Amino acid sequence: MTAEQQAYIQALSDVRSYHRWQIGQALGDMRTIQVHESAIAWLDVLIATKRKHAAEDEADRQRARTANSQTGKPGV
Numbered sequence: 001m002t003a004e005q006q007a008y009i010q011a012l013s014d015v016r017s018y019h020r021w022q023i024g025q026a027l028g029d030m031r032t033i034q035v036h037e038s039a040i041a042w043l044d045v046l047i048a049t050k051r052k053h054a055a056e057d058e059a060d061r062q063r064a065r066t067a068n069s070q071t072g073k074p075g076v
Helices: 003-025 030-071
Strands: none
Touching (some): 003 030
């Protein structure tokens, strides 16, 4: 995972933590809790998708490095 990808995922995780904190502050207001829970669910999906894409990108880079090392071309 690149540093940029890690930073993006960390930012999403930070926003998720904010929503968790907001749920704790909601004092039983069900509408507020539901809104933040919905945001957390959306962020969970987004974070999982970004991690999957990062893993796929890393696999592509690894395949390119392997192919380049076998052909003698400079690495990526």
